[in-house]
Amino acid sequence: MEHFILLNFSFGLGAVIIGVVAFIMLNLGLVIFLGSKDLISRTFALMTFAVVLWSVNHAFLVSAVSTSYLGDILNRFSYVLGLCNILVLSYVCVVQSLKKRNTFVAIMYFCILFGFTVLLMFTDHIRTDSSWVGTVSWAGVQMWASGNGPWYLSYYIFYAAVIVYGLYLLRTNARQEQDALRKKQLLDMFWIVVIGVIPPTVTSIILPTFFHISSFDWIGAVTGVFWLATTSYFLMRKNQTEQVFPVRIVYAELLVIAMIFLFGIGMFY
Numbered sequence: 001m002e003h004f005i006l007l008n009f010s011f012g013l014g015a016v017i018i019g020v021v022a023f024i025m026l027n028l029g030l031v032i033f034l035g036s037k038d039l040i041s042r043t044f045a046l047m048t049f050a051v052v053l054w055s056v057n058h059a060f061l062v063s064a065v066s067t068s069y070l071g072d073i074l075n076r077f078s079y080v081l082g083l084c085n086i087l088v089l090s091y092v093c094v095v096q097s098l099k100k101r102n103t104f105v106a107i108m109y110f111c112i113l114f115g116f117t118v119l120l121m122f123t124d125h126i127r128t129d130s131s132w133v134g135t136v137s138w139a140g141v142q143m144w145a146s147g148n149g150p151w152y153l154s155y156y157i158f159y160a161a162v163i164v165y166g167l168y169l170l171r172t173n174a175r176q177e178q179d180a181l182r183k184k185q186l187l188d189m190f191w192i193v194v195i196g197v198i199p200p201t202v203t204s205i206i207l208p209t210f211f212h213i214s215s216f217d218w219i220g221a222v223t224g225v226f227w228l229a230t231t232s233y234f235l236m237r238k239n240q241t242e243q244v245f246p247v248r249i250v251y252a253e254l255l256v257i258a259m260i261f262l263f264g265i266g267m268f269y
Contacts, residue, residue, distance in 0.1 A: 012140015022055035199223035
């Protein structure tokens with residue numbers, strides 16, 4: 001397995017795949033945000049951008065060499081971005097429920113995120129210092145692990161509660177919605193969120209924290225391909241009925257990215 005080395009990072013195949021997936025997510029998010037003025041679509045695009053940030057951070061995390069202090073910083077920051085993702089998800093669900101933006105909820109969530117960020121980045125109350133634990137040679141990724149701090153359960157209980165609450169709002173709003181089109185949009189978003197949240201939660205949070213298994217951490221970001229496939233399917237179906245954006249842009253982007261993906265594999269084998 002060959003690596004592209006830059007500063008304190010050694011970029012292997014796993015990081016390249018994560019980067020490609022993140023790039024596709026970013027493009028789809030932009031297509032959704034710029035191609036539709038619908039509130040559901042635009043708030044969903046916001047959630048997409050949050051996932052992109054987490055994926056990019058993960059690409060650098062699995063590339064940080066064993067002697068780099070950046071591994072600890074990136075590992076801590078991945079927990080911050082994970083929390084950011086589910087708070088954005090919850091805010092999206094609140095917006096869908098109220099059918100309008102809510103400044104108070106946004107400020108409250110920002111304050112919660114800021115508090116957890118301080119605890120995660122500058123203390124050991126939730127996560128202790130990260131250490132390099134090995135390499136997944138066939139994928140060219142570095143494995144980093146950290147211990148549980150005395151307050152670690154507060155993070156995971158809050159994380160789980162926000163996810164459950166967000167999914168509950170989406171499901172409840174879908175059941176109560178009278179407009180058939182909006183009902184379908186809410187149900188589509190519900191399944192997109194389920195498919196997008198469960199794999200990385202298992203591989204990047206549950207396994208490393210409770211079972212001390214870090215070898216599958218990078219796969220959480222790669223499973224974004226399933227989220228992309230589901231999102232693309234619902235996106236195409238939505239466009240067939242509403243014609244909200246030029247769908248050929250999405251096809252062209254997916255074709256170009258597939259070519260880049262194949263070229264990237266060729267570089268490492």
